[in-house]
Amino acid sequence: MNGPAVLFAWRRTPPPLLIGGAEVSQQLLAEEFARAGWHVIYLGSHQAPWDGSCQATVLRTHLDANHVPWEEAAGQIRYRWNGVDCHAVSQDRVCTALTALVRTLAPELVITSLEGSDDLAALARIRSPRVAGWLHSVSTTGMNVLQGRPHVALATSRFVAGRAHCPAGTQPVIFYPPFAPAGRDRRTPGDGVLMVNPVPAKGSALVHELIRRLPEQRFTLVEGWWDTAPEFMHYPNVRYIPRTYDMVSVYASHRLLLVPSQVEDAFPRVIIEAGLHGVATLGSDRGGIPEAVADGGLILPPDGPGAWAKAITTADRHHLGARAWDRALQLVRPCLPELAAAGVIASADGGY
Numbered sequence: 001m002n003g004p005a006v007l008f009a010w011r012r013t014p015p016p017l018l019i020g021g022a023e024v025s026q027q028l029l030a031e032e033f034a035r036a037g038w039h040v041i042y043l044g045s046h047q048a049p050w051d052g053s054c055q056a057t058v059l060r061t062h063l064d065a066n067h068v069p070w071e072e073a074a075g076q077i078r079y080r081w082n083g084v085d086c087h088a089v090s091q092d093r094v095c096t097a098l099t100a101l102v103r104t105l106a107p108e109l110v111i112t113s114l115e116g117s118d119d120l121a122a123l124a125r126i127r128s129p130r131v132a133g134w135l136h137s138v139s140t141t142g143m144n145v146l147q148g149r150p151h152v153a154l155a156t157s158r159f160v161a162g163r164a165h166c167p168a169g170t171q172p173v174i175f176y177p178p179f180a181p182a183g184r185d186r187r188t189p190g191d192g193v194l195m196v197n198p199v200p201a202k203g204s205a206l207v208h209e210l211i212r213r214l215p216e217q218r219f220t221l222v223e224g225w226w227d228t229a230p231e232f233m234h235y236p237n238v239r240y241i242p243r244t245y246d247m248v249s250v251y252a253s254h255r256l257l258l259v260p261s262q263v264e265d266a267f268p269r270v271i272i273e274a275g276l277h278g279v280a281t282l283g284s285d286r287g288g289i290p291e292a293v294a295d296g297g298l299i300l301p302p303d304g305p306g307a308w309a310k311a312i313t314t315a316d317r318h319h320l321g322a323r324a325w326d327r328a329l330q331l332v333r334p335c336l337p338e339l340a341a342a343g344v345i346a347s348a349d350g351g352y
Helices: 021-035 056-065 091-105 117-127 140-148 158-163 204-213 248-252 269-275 289-293 305-314 317-329 336-341
Strands: 005-009 039-045 070-073 076-081 084-089 109-112 131-135 152-155 171-174 192-196 219-222 238-241 254-259 280-284 297-300
Touching (some): 005 091, 005 117, 021 039, 021 084, 021 131, 039 091, 056 070, 056 076, 084 091, 091 117, 109 117, 117 131, 131 140, 152 158, 158 171, 204 305, 248 254, 254 269, 269 289, 269 317, 280 305, 280 317, 289 297, 297 305, 297 317
Parallel strands (some): 005 039, 005 109, 109 131, 131 152, 152 171, 280 297
Antiparallel strands (some): 076 084
16 A cells, blocks of 8 residues: 555444444545545454444354455454455454554554543554544543544534533544435435434434324334334334345435434434435434534424424425435535645645
């Protein structure tokens, strides 16, 4: 590799295993770096950072299903995904692997985030000229990386930037998540109502109430953090979909997306992804949700089922869907020029 190097390092799985928006955002940015001629390394773990559960079998199976060659030695799984060199190690070897990669590759930039990223940022600062902590949420886990004093804090929304208490020497940069285009033409949405990740923090109690109040309305729920299907399968107007990597047909067959979060979400990816298919959002007034929705939907209090039921039945889906489409297109853009303009990288095209 002749281009500059960028290293993504965290304690979750490397691509292509996806759990939430952070995984998708980081994978898309890594792939953009690779297309621009950078040498991209993505270090992660095949053990979950929250409970140590092994994900190596799931990773190998997924790679085999996608005909991706992989090799394993000394507890490390290595493979190449869409131009990105991926390394998955055990949790107790992440710091050691990071130190070795920084020493041998001398990356121009190290990007880290979420669980245990304070240690990773501090280690990377010893040898790397630029370390960025990506703030994917305002939770303790999301802000943890700031304790490692990265050079840059990439705040995934204005809301997040406002909550970040950056230490001296850390530059805050508002950096909206990367998004891939949905296709050449906006699809005409169907009649269903969609919710992704129906768990209590994301408003599942409100969704239960809406399902009961609107028995003629078709609801589709998509598994997120964990499987909540047993809670919903007894409703005749509900379809529950296991976690899926292909949301295109799901978005395209619905007219509204529900994001009734009880917590302060940073900037939900699903809002923009749905908008790219002409699907408007009904979102709660929590955190960065209004910022993501803008005029491509309606903002409602998260504890008012009557207002939500009325909005579902009366919202002008065509008008709001067109606005959601326009809003989403603003965020389908090259991201490296933004990083270069903010001084995070020296140039957007890898030219040194």
